[in-house]
Amino acid sequence: MKYTVIVDGPNLISRLIDNNLTQEDIAERFSLNKLLVDGIRPPMIPELGNPSTIGLELIYSPKLPGPEGKKLSDDQWDKFLDRTSKENAVTLTKINIPSNNEKGVDVAVAVRLIEAAEICEIVCLVSSDKDYIPVLEYLKRKGKYVYTVGFADSHPIELRNLSYLFIDIGTYLKKEY
Numbered sequence: 001m002k003y004t005v006i007v008d009g010p011n012l013i014s015r016l017i018d019n020n021l022t023q024e025d026i027a028e029r030f031s032l033n034k035l036l037v038d039g040i041r042p043p044m045i046p047e048l049g050n051p052s053t054i055g056l057e058l059i060y061s062p063k064l065p066g067p068e069g070k071k072l073s074d075d076q077w078d079k080f081l082d083r084t085s086k087e088n089a090v091t092l093t094k095i096n097i098p099s100n101n102e103k104g105v106d107v108a109v110a111v112r113l114i115e116a117a118e119i120c121e122i123v124c125l126v127s128s129d130k131d132y133i134p135v136l137e138y139l140k141r142k143g144k145y146v147y148t149v150g151f152a153d154s155h156p157i158e159l160r161n162l163s164y165l166f167i168d169i170g171t172y173l174k175k176e177y
Helices: 009-018 023-028 032-039 074-085 103-119 130-141 157-162 169-176
Strands: 003-008 053-060 090-094 122-126 145-150 165-168
Touching: 003 009, 003 103, 009 023, 009 053, 009 103, 009 169, 023 074, 032 053, 053 103, 074 090, 103 122, 103 130, 122 130, 130 145, 130 157, 145 157, 165 169
Parallel strands: 003 053, 003 122, 053 090, 122 145, 145 165
Antiparallel strands: none
């Protein structure tokens, strides 16, 4: 079975900070690959880098991520992106849409989910954004296994209901940070 992981970068970073991970931890230590391989990968899903995986794609924009008043600095964001770009099976996709919102990222994530579903039986969405409800409904109708990753206390029930499996990042972070 082929699978891939698509990450809404701004949404993930904001949720990490909302759940008490510091900007310094994100910049210096947080690892997408470690999170998704060692931390929250379900047993039935092969490790990233396995021949049946397509990999992990982090989609982001030039806008600094994080909630108002707690955004990453330019230096922190650059460190995170540089470190993440060197992780096994991780691809970074920068969306350059001149705007002050993240809708360009949302649309790019939705398109990548649909594209990935053409060649994968399993797709993973790392986001707690309700904007993905229509694309998850579509993937479910197409018979795809979708699992979502987020924080249990802020992950919308609509995304959980459309997911074959929901994985809570909070459980992992309590052990690691």
